[in-house]
Amino acid sequence: MIVLNNKSKNAPSSVLYRRCTIDLAIQSVTFEDVPCRNLEDVMGGFGRSFQMLAERKIENAYCPENPLIVNTGLLTGTNIMTGLRVYFSAYSPLKHSSKGLPAAMWSAGSGNFGSKLKWTGVDEIVFENRSSTPVYAVISENEAGPHVSLKPAGHLLGLSSHEKIMTLNKEYYDAHFAAIGQAGENYDNVSMGAVALSTDNQLKSGEDKCRFAGRGGMGSIMGYKNLVAIVAQSTNKLGPITPEVRDANKVIVKGGGSARFQPTSQGGGGGTWANYEVLQAFFAVPENNFRPKGNDVVEGLFRENVEKSLDVHTEACFRCGIRCHNNIFQRNPDGSRGEFIAKFDFEPLNLFGTNLGIHDGMQAAELIKLCDNMGMDAISLGATISYVLDYNERHPDKTMFSGATFGQFESIRELVVRTGNGELPDIGHGLKRLSEKNGETAYAMQVKGLELPAYLPETNPGYTWAIAGGHMSMGTHMLLAKEGKTSLDDWVAAITGSGLLQVGHDMIGLCKFVGIGANHDAIVSAIKSTTGIEVTSHELGQAVRRAYLRGLALELRQGYADEDFTLPSQVFDSPNEIVTLPNFVTSEFVGELKKRIWEIFAPEMVGLLPNSDKHFGKTKD
């Protein structure tokens, strides 16, 4: 980013970001310094990329005109804790409206790729068109500035995401990598391809400890473009730690917000894994396709039970003081730590464990590893497979995919592998398409064409207002369990207020686990000290709100209508009385919620998209 001194520091146009446009069809590269149009451009991430997507009318995600935008946030690559994020944006092959049009999506990930990319001097890469042959892109730096080359990638085809990264690592010093797995290569049969991002830990240990930008099929878009991997090669350019940054990091690491993710040995909550036990207290852990049974088999995946046979090691991302993730290793006969298997977070653990009727840590870990290595989104694949198992249990005489049902590990494993290899397109293209093809949508756990994360839909009507994944773009998934809120007023306030502000992290370059908002005063001070840009907390909050509403407006423009803004009908028609949380999410409640929320949002959405205000009138009625 370049901050001009000859203009007001409050003017977004005084900030320029460096965009690199790579036309994969003709292998041309263009660099330009682009003045920011607004604070969303300055912040970056989806706040900027969605403005470019809004300028294009895309009816099929797999078309040359659909750009893949890879960018960073304002604080990516800085000393502010968790400032590692990189964003992949495009019209999604997976998320789509009932009219069949692809939705604009972004997916975020950590690892060190984002920082390296920024340190090459590039803030944003736009991949246009598609290459006629498989290539990988190398973004490096030289004395003249950033430099790009496209290289043949035939030798990488067929390798897992981890294998691709380790192969490239042998060739490129001081670099980090983004790569797809086999699933992305098989994009025509797999719409849920993820992008794997390398970590320092992975490159040093050789263990497959990638991070993933998983949601929405951005890896499949890379596959369509014949872009197999991206290399970001640069020296490290972390600046000095200013007093303001040090203060912000103290707020992050010692504040209550991040404490829940710290290891139990440090007095923390033990990462997202702790959700298991807390949600089980309400019988609200998704089990057998989001249908808790009220039994104790769920406890098989409690940490203390997994630790009986496997070694659990708590680790952090590069230079992060929040040791949020729990890496699972085999345990050798002598009790020492054995081979690395997988990383346990709540989502993949549940969606490849309890929700598939798998209650054994080793089996869940193996499924997660397979999904990761083949480069698929764990949420989308896990939720789609749970639907398949549910369907087969309901139709023992008319099963699909060899009849696998809950708990059948070997059969489920085969479904994962075959989906990644492109052999099961009905699974690979996601739950909305599969359930509509079957004519049984009631228990398909998706909203707006994107599979639900591991929180029951009957506990979160906010899912309908998420714009890029149920729990990452609308922060209401824990509201009921945490606060017991069931009134319309409370849910309107949450969705139109604090809930949507969650997407601010996906603009500014920070992880959601910082535990403070992107517009927190400590972040405001840190922005000024690291970039020289002066903004207020209010201005940041307003920019986040506009970016969210622009995403919502884009949904409407892509054909999302009233019937898309709902939950799986099983929630209304067959409430699960075993869940002890209040049962308040009726179709009437959701209908009234929509009415109230559109009354607030619709006027604010006018003018956010180019030449498209007419779209808002269509849906809000």
Place this chain on the structure above:
Amino acid sequence: MQVKVKLFASFRLKWFKEADKECLQGAEVLDIVKGIGISVNELGIVLVNGCHASLNTVLHDGDVVSLMPLIGGG
């Protein structure tokens, strides 16, 4: 009077899973939390007899108090 206290997740590992606690008439949930030594900043969910409650909820003899740490998604 006496109430039953149930702790979950990291609280259970640090203190106990379930215990009966003596308290004075008119005691609030906060008194129980302080008595155990749980930091209010780490407290995520409070239930009294299975219903969400606040730190200022007044307790009665025989109540069941459930305390859970902050949780987060991801």
